[in-house]
Amino acid sequence: MAEDAKDLLGFYRTMVMVRQFETMAAEYFAAGEIPGFIHLSIGQEASSVGVCSCLRPDDYVATTHRGHGHMIAKGADLNKMTAELFGKKTGYCKGKGGSMHIADFSIGILGANGVVAGGLPITAGAGFSIKMRKTDQVAVCFFGDGASNRGPVHEVMNMASVWKLPILFVVENNQWASTTPQTASGSVRDLSIRAAGYNMPGVSVDGNDVLAVRQAAQKAVERARKGDGPTFIENKTYRIRGHFEGDPQKYRTEAEVDEWQKEKDPIDLFSRYLVKHKKSTKKGLEKIWADAAIELDKAVTFAKESPFPEPEEALEDLFVTDFKGGSPS
Amino acid sequence: MKERIISASAALAEALHEEMTRDERIFIIGEDLVSHEGIFGQFKGLPQKFPGRVIDAPISESAIAGVGLGSALTGMRPIVDMHFSDFVTCCMDELCNQAAKIRYMSGGQVTVPMVIWCPDGAGLRAAAQHSQSLEAWFVHTPGLKVVVPSEPADVKGLIKSALRDDDPVMFFQHKQLFARQGHVPEEPYLIPLGQAAVKREGKDVTLLCYGSSYYLCQEAARVLADLKIDAEIVDLRTLKPLDMETVAQSIRKTNRAVIVHEACLTGGYGAELAARIQEELFDYLDAPIKRVAARDVPIPFSPGLEDYCLPKVSDVVAAVQAVTYK
């Protein structure tokens, strides 16, 4: 299926937005304005955009601690995202979640997760609920190469296969699980091999080629919507930044990072593709960068000008019935 | 009202029939539910009456709990059957890191209307990994409600309320109490969460209990009556949110409290309750608060060993005698 230029530039724009958002976050984190931890997905934009561009607003996505890209790709509001990272009251989670627990249930995002592979059981539930309600929604779960070795992944893969749940298992193999390389922790190199063990189709894809990712995702989405069950997609990519911002990264060489950044940057690759196939000009692409920067600035201003939540608000939103935390009954 | 005596498992089944008829979003997922209709017969008739809504899952507690949570987040109202409460350990992340916290972490964007139903308790010679009472872990997890009914009538009223509650509820039923009979009104009724019940009025001491220890306290009260000690029994029914007002009213009257639970002593729910009582009712206490609980060991297998570890009527009586100085 050939996408037209408009669509392709749309994907490009989203990838650029993700890149700029992450860059902004790195800056403000270093400046001390973003508290806690952030985990940036710079270099993995093709995976987020490639998959999410195949989804409808009512499809579900469970994301990870490295989830800003998935959020933006699924259509999240930049103001609310930025405000949440800054810990402000106007953030998606009223400042209660932060980067690792950011969520927008109104567009099907079942939340980022502070537990790797924490999203898989939830996705199983979303898939199960789709079947019970007999809709043609799909549920996507993103997780990393480190998470792929955890128990719940295997329970959910088995269950999804047995019950033909409409799920996309998208492992973003960015080669590093914190300080541990995938080569040291995984029993297989191509994680998609595991799919066969659960009787579901599996495919390993160049995760930095947004169109290749789209192709695999599209196929999986169609299969799921038809009711034929889950698919396992491995997006092979690379984590350009450290595990967290501020990570001294003693476990890998600068040379390795440089190589991926120079040779295999997904946005660069796609830029070249777009120009080569005359979908846009260099200038046109630059404008996209500039426009994205302006939009992002607005979001940052919004976040900076927003108030912090009142301390007592910490006791709210625990239960639906009026029972605040801390002084029960 | 005519008395109608049925078992706790029949009461549960009855309540579930009513609720699943009323709300088609309710389903039950767990292990080995369909053919036995629940290992304690607690889902009798449900698989037939509601085909496709009682689901046997593979042995995958994380996935099962995840199914509960994920479907609760996307429009359903599931019951997750844990089979034995001991197996909650296999899905603690899903229950305590995810289900308990998602509403809060998202700033109130969603509700998590799921019931996690756990048969628990000892006395069946099922040994350490099939005999625990783990309610304290969940009382200690902000974001979860915890219900522990005792009598069949409580089971029916409370499970209905739990299913209508929009928050995650841990619902513990003692395995030995499934067969216990009691009067259960025929018509539908609700017992609200967070409401304790004074099941025996007395003036000399307040016995605070829940679940299986309610029956222990009833027996102890009979023995104590012969010793001319008049015990008041407060069945807590819900541990979180706790009905502290009923507890306080009783202790203001009797000036003495003995907390009885089958869970082991250290860090058990009794410790939390005792702390609250001495904080809020200090000047009403004529004696220290005593707790009667199981010994701090894994539950052993051999009958004599198990019985030694579990709280007995004589333990409750002795505790009451100590606080009444008799």
Next chain:
Amino acid sequence: MVTEITIPKLGLTMEEAKLVKWSFDTGQPVAVKQMVALIETDKVSFEIVAPVKGLVYPLVPAGTTVMVAQIIGYIAADAAELAILQKEHPVDAGVMVEQSKEKPEAKLDKTDTAGSNTGERIIASPLARRMAKEHGLDLAGIPGTGPGGRIVEADIQRALAAPPQTKSVPVREASAVMESDLALTVLEEIPIQGIRKIIFQNMHLSLNTQAQLTLQTEASAKRMQGLRHRMNKRLNPDETKISYNAIIIKAVALALRQHPRINSSVDKEMIKVWKQVHVGVAMDVGKGLIVPKIRNADTKPVMTIAKELDQLVDKAKQNALTLDELQGGTFTITNLGAWGVDHFTPIVNFPESAILGLGRIVEKPWVENSEVVVEPRIALSLTFDHRIIDGAPGAMFLKTLTSMIEEPLLML
């Protein structure tokens, strides 16, 4: 049908009694012939039993004086009747709790939290403490029956069961025996309260707790008399005259320094030997027995002691003694000489451990160098707590003291 509970006439001349307590709270079930209330006349305690079974509805609070034939409550046949009773004869919530009619304690009382003489902590349950505070009871005087001597609710209830009355009541007739001229009649009724109550409790506590014995001896007062005479001659007219008491206080204080064990108190399992010597002097200035203290008597010259003693007596007469002046003593002297008493058996001023009784100074025949002489002598009676002071140490202290009295220069 509602049944009345009334006060029976227990004797020919009985007119009233005290309703001591109810055995049941409002609405509680009672069986026929089960005790429902306890009344007391000054002769006898009597259990009123339920004439029928039903639900008790007390009307009159415990602690009240009631008349013969007075309705003190009802027994309702069922909850419905009980509700009617509650409407027709409303009773304040909490009135059934026994109320003490005691006045708040006078300033001289020892409170349970203020530093007591021994610094002893009183162990009582929170409820007991609250009840004691609410009823103005002094925990120090209430024996505790709980573990470790803990004062518990039941102990407070017992203490409340016989509260004193607030004012003298005019003459009442006690129950007749047979004919009225054989009966005892009361001349006056004095409530045991205030200072009397403190003495009442303290005396009992002292003898109840300690193992007291009294050693008695005599000292020659000749040199003490001479000293006093010479010292007083040198005084200006406006200076306080030195009394025998002052000299003896000094002697006692110095003797205590040499025999510190006498200057001690028992605190649970511990004997606390005090560093300071604060000597109390028992006196009665017309309002009852009080014992103001000369603090650090061992460090003060006799003249200072005499002056202070004088001031204390004045203050006592004006009822102006401070708590400091009345508390914290480590030894007491008590002088009955003015009333012609020689030897006696004084009671230790609890929680001290010893007390010295002084008799009159009287001229007596005495033998000196095998010759009969006449000299002034004074009887000394030393009572002490044999739990912690044995006979010999007690006697040794008495000997030191006697020597100093007989030869005041030993005090230098």
